[in-house]
Amino acid sequence: MSAILARQGSGIRPLAIADLDAVMDIESRAYDFPWTQGIFRDCLRVGYCCWCYENDGLIQGYGVMSVAAGESHILNLSVRPESQRQGIGSKLMKHFLQLARRHDADIVMLEVRPSNVSAISLYEKMGFNEIGVRRNYYPADAGREDALLLALSLD
Numbered sequence: 001m002s003a004i005l006a007r008q009g010s011g012i013r014p015l016a017i018a019d020l021d022a023v024m025d026i027e028s029r030a031y032d033f034p035w036t037q038g039i040f041r042d043c044l045r046v047g048y049c050c051w052c053y054e055n056d057g058l059i060q061g062y063g064v065m066s067v068a069a070g071e072s073h074i075l076n077l078s079v080r081p082e083s084q085r086q087g088i089g090s091k092l093m094k095h096f097l098q099l100a101r102r103h104d105a106d107i108v109m110l111e112v113r114p115s116n117v118s119a120i121s122l123y124e125k126m127g128f129n130e131i132g133v134r135r136n137y138y139p140a141d142a143g144r145e146d147a148l149l150l151a152l153s154l155d
């Protein structure tokens, strides 16, 4: 009974290999250039922080963060298109910032496309600042697109 209730609830939990079909369904609809399932498998295998937000047994969003040598790097943050603008991305971000602190990181960094105004708005609300530009970082329809490098100091 408790397992059923837990499955029907909502909250943040670790991502597992068994979730990857659901993740890929979101990933392929959330991005023009989605990660492959192999990238998610590699992130789980090497022990990156891989978490998802689930509601009534359905994954609504997920993210991936690496932590090493006092630096955290948010590598992926995605919310199911039908569930965006409901606070799920913010919940996942807050969770990752807590995790980064728990891992004694001093700084959290991430890259974002300059064209991704909704993500930039979310990151700015979380306190991130632009600290640089990575030229030709992302694939794009017309060649490559720069990435903005954003950072949040945890001091």
Ligand SMILES: CC(C)(COP(=O)(O)OP(=O)(O)OC[C@H]1O[C@@H](n2cnc3c(N)ncnc32)[C@H](O)[C@@H]1OP(=O)(O)O)[C@@H](O)C(=O)NCCC(=O)NCCS
Binding pocket: 030, 031, 077, 078, 079, 080, 083, 084, 085, 086, 087, 088, 089, 090, 091, 111, 112, 113, 116, 117, 118, 119, 121, 122, 123, 125
């Ligand atoms: C970016 C993303 C993760 C945000 O998740 P979300 O659950 O929709 O975000 P939230 O509901 O927590 O919104 C938090 C803030 O983000 C900004 N935001 C989110 N969606 C927005 C939109 N469509 N337009 C403008 N601002 C938006 C707003 O500032 C919002 O605060 P507000 O609702 O008080 O105005 C989600 O839009 C997404 O998955 N996008 C596709 C994948 C992607 O681009 N990921 C980021 C890669 S760097």
